[in-house]
Structure formats: C-alpha cells, structure tokens
Amino acid sequence: VKEYQEKNKIRSKQDKNGKRGEAEKSDDANKHLDKFLHVTQSIKVNGVIDDALRLYLFPHSLTHHATAWFDRFPRNFINTFEQMAKIFIGKYFPPSMVTKLRNEITNFRQLPDESLFEAWERYKLSIARCPNSNMLPVTQIDTFYNMLTLRHRDTINAAAGGTFMKRHPKECYDLIENMTAHHNYWDTSIQMSESSSSKTSSSDPKIIALKAEMAEINKNLMKFHQINQQVKGVTHNYETCGGPHSYNDCPTIDIC
Incomplete structure (x- = not known):
C-alpha cells in the first residue's frame, strides 16, 4: 500500500512539473479505472477486504482537479468502491461524452492515404474509448467495412474467400486482426498488384x-x-x- 502511495506521489509531482506525456494526461475515466483495478488486484492486506482497500487507495490515484473534486465530498459519504466508480464515471464520463464518442465511431471513414492497419487501429481506439457505446459487434464490423475504400473492401473479400459480411462477426474480427497483423504484406501486395496491372496493360505483347x-x-x-x-x-x-x-x-x- 505504501509503495502504491509513493508511486502516485511521484506521478503527482511529474504532473505538476509537466513531465507526464499528453496521452497520459488525456486518459479518460474508464481507462483510469481499468488501470487502477489492474494495479490493485495484486495488493492484499490481511483482514481487509478488496472493496475497502480499493476505496481507500482510489483517492491516491487522482491528481489535480480530480483530487480537489474528491476532497469536496463529506467524510464517509462514499461507502463502497462500486459507488465510488459510479460517481467518478458520472463526473468524468458524462452522457454527452458518450454521445460524442459514439458519433465518432458511427461516422468513421478511412482516410485516402490510410493503410488498412492504420484505419483498423484508429477504429479500435475509438471503440475502446467508448465502452458504453452499446454497439453490437456486427454493427461495429459493418460500420468499419462499409467505410473502407473500395480497394481495401475488395482485398478483405478476397481474403475471406467470398463476401466478407456473410461471415460471423467473430470470424470477421479475427480475419481483420490477422490481416492487420501482417499489414506490411497486405499493403505491399495491393500496391504491387496495382503496379503490376499498370505495367501489364502497357507492355504485354498480346x-x-x-x-x-x-x-x-x-x-x-x-x-x-x-x-x-x-x-x-x-x-x-x-x-x-x-x-x-x-x-x-x-x-x-x-x-x-
């Protein structure tokens, strides 16, 4: 527990001195909770239940205005970590933000010079930032596929051995994951195919x-x-x- 508190003191000092990266500063409430639970799951104190321990440690994970926000609560106002998490999410991840991030997902579109790997990673990041979007997996896959360029849709259909969207959502997800895991090959092969087609049409004797x-x-x-x-x-x-x-x-x- 003391080690956790010391780490957060250092983190707070770094934050005040502007040494923390922009990405860490912009962490949303859901990600903050996930990190907190991941770190504290291995911390055990004899005779203290996990819920009480997390409720005690959570204020030490906050910095700046979040600390000031928490300090305004009356003593013993929050009695469980579940209650703490709900209040925290309500403050720093309000419905308006959920709507904004959901729109970011539904209005997704692949950029002209964006590779399949880059588009997929950007799309997954948008989904991860909005765990409360309530979008079904099939809707997520359908949105991503339909907003790709024609070239990449054709590539995915070829890799699927037919019509991509006729597959189960889990299969679709795994296929895209596999393709983007080898994105250098797929993007290079597309470029080579286009280049080869251009050369063939201009130099084939027939x-x-x-x-x-x-x-x-x-x-x-x-x-x-x-x-x-x-x-x-x-x-x-x-x-x-x-x-x-x-x-x-x-x-x-x-x-x-």
Whole structure:
C-alpha cells in the first residue's frame, strides 16, 4: 500500500512539473479505472477486504482537479468502491461524452492515404474509448467495412474467400486482426498488384498486338464510311446509254 502511495506521489509531482506525456494526461475515466483495478488486484492486506482497500487507495490515484473534486465530498459519504466508480464515471464520463464518442465511431471513414492497419487501429481506439457505446459487434464490423475504400473492401473479400459480411462477426474480427497483423504484406501486395496491372496493360505483347489490330479495323471502317458517302453523292448512271439522266429522259428510248 505504501509503495502504491509513493508511486502516485511521484506521478503527482511529474504532473505538476509537466513531465507526464499528453496521452497520459488525456486518459479518460474508464481507462483510469481499468488501470487502477489492474494495479490493485495484486495488493492484499490481511483482514481487509478488496472493496475497502480499493476505496481507500482510489483517492491516491487522482491528481489535480480530480483530487480537489474528491476532497469536496463529506467524510464517509462514499461507502463502497462500486459507488465510488459510479460517481467518478458520472463526473468524468458524462452522457454527452458518450454521445460524442459514439458519433465518432458511427461516422468513421478511412482516410485516402490510410493503410488498412492504420484505419483498423484508429477504429479500435475509438471503440475502446467508448465502452458504453452499446454497439453490437456486427454493427461495429459493418460500420468499419462499409467505410473502407473500395480497394481495401475488395482485398478483405478476397481474403475471406467470398463476401466478407456473410461471415460471423467473430470470424470477421479475427480475419481483420490477422490481416492487420501482417499489414506490411497486405499493403505491399495491393500496391504491387496495382503496379503490376499498370505495367501489364502497357507492355504485354498480346495486348499491344490487339490494340494495333483494333486500330487497323477502325482505320478500314473509316475508309469504308468515306467511300460510301462519296457514292451517295454521285448521280446514278443508267445502263441504257450511260448518260447522267434518268431512264425516262433517255433520248435513245423509243416512246410509243
């Protein structure tokens, strides 16, 4: 217990001196509680139940305005750690923040130059910051998949061996985790595929020959079209005398 208190004294001094990182300063209430429970789960005192021990230690985990906030409570106002946690969450993780973070999840969109790994990590961080979002796993996966670029959706479908969203949410999650665990391979393979496709279309002998053949066909069609237009513009010559007049006007024909 004394060791825990000493660590938090050092932490408080670092906070006052501005030595703590920005990420640690911005820890939300849920993350703070998770860290506190993780640290204190191994602390045991003979004759003291865990709930009472945590209730005693929790104020020592607070710093700055949170400490001042706690000190305003009357003595023995809070009797259980569960009550303490509920009041703490209500203060530092209000419904308005839940709504804001939930909107951050539902409005997620992959950035143009963002890799699948980066997008997935950013999305998971948004979910972790809002454990009270009450979003079903299938909704979380569906939101992430539909907000990816077409290129990455095609890649995921290929890895799934068909339509990705037809799989069970747990399978979908595991598949994305596996792909992002090997993100260097997947992102490189996509780039190589696009590069290969570009090179193939410009250097494949068969494609070059086909393009040349199509160009020749188009050239011949244009010639035929021009000749046809010329024929239509000439007055027809008839077989009677070959003159430039109609059959009825031909002077060589005897009219009865």
